[in-house]
């Protein structure tokens with residue numbers, strides 16, 4: 001059967017930092033698994049909400065045990081994601097966290113799989129590797145000083161636990177937010193420096209994203225943990 005790998009874009013922008021890096025990650029996957037089918041999903045194209053705490057996914061004998069009972073724009077996607085061979089999530093950092101849209105998606109994906117027993121066991125139908133690719137305005141040093149990796153690790157740990165496999169991570173810092181900084185009130189940043197970084201550093205970030213894709217492909221064969 002053809003392997004399926006999804007890149008899930010948590011940015012509203014379909015062709016800027018996060019989306020571009022995710023495309024490169026999928027290129028890295030295809031480089032190792034030429035027969036795999038890959039797809040980039042733009043979450044902001046879908047109409048949906050986060051978990052509503054209805055608990056139908058945990059109701060004993062209920063018709064939705066282990067599955068999200070909400071039927072909306074991501075219902076088919078949640079089912080596809082659970083049966084994928086790997087998932088690569090991408091998100092800009094908004095107020096020190098992943099975007100609300102990605103958070104809502106993950107609540108709906110993960111909570112139904114999460115069993116409230118002594119081991120917090122998982123109802124995920126299969127083991128699959130996952131990866132998180134984050135993009136942010138701050139520099140690498142500011143990212144560490146603001147403790148972003150520690151904050152972001154909580155969701156990575158849930159993903160790794162639910163899907164029983166490796167969660168890989170890439171941080172892309174000091175991103176360029178627009179092609180022309182002179183059009184915006186933004187004296188905190190130097191447009192010239194951001195543009196130069198986009199030209200010199202971003203291609204290297206894309207190369208790292210391709211490497212991340214290769215690691216995801218390798219983890220499909222050996223999911224680890």
Ligand SMILES: Cc1cc2nc3c(=O)[nH]c(=O)nc-3n(C[C@H](O)[C@H](O)[C@H](O)COP(=O)(O)O)c2cc1C
Pocket residue numbers: 011012013016017018019091092093094095096097135136137138175176177
């Ligand atoms: C609402 C909002 C909040 C943001 N908050 C942060 C933040 O807390 N830390 C940070 O480093 N960058 C922050 N940024 C910048 C974005 O994370 C950064 O520009 C990112 O690379 C954008 O990704 P995109 O080009 O894929 O949309 C914020 C941007 C927006 C629009």
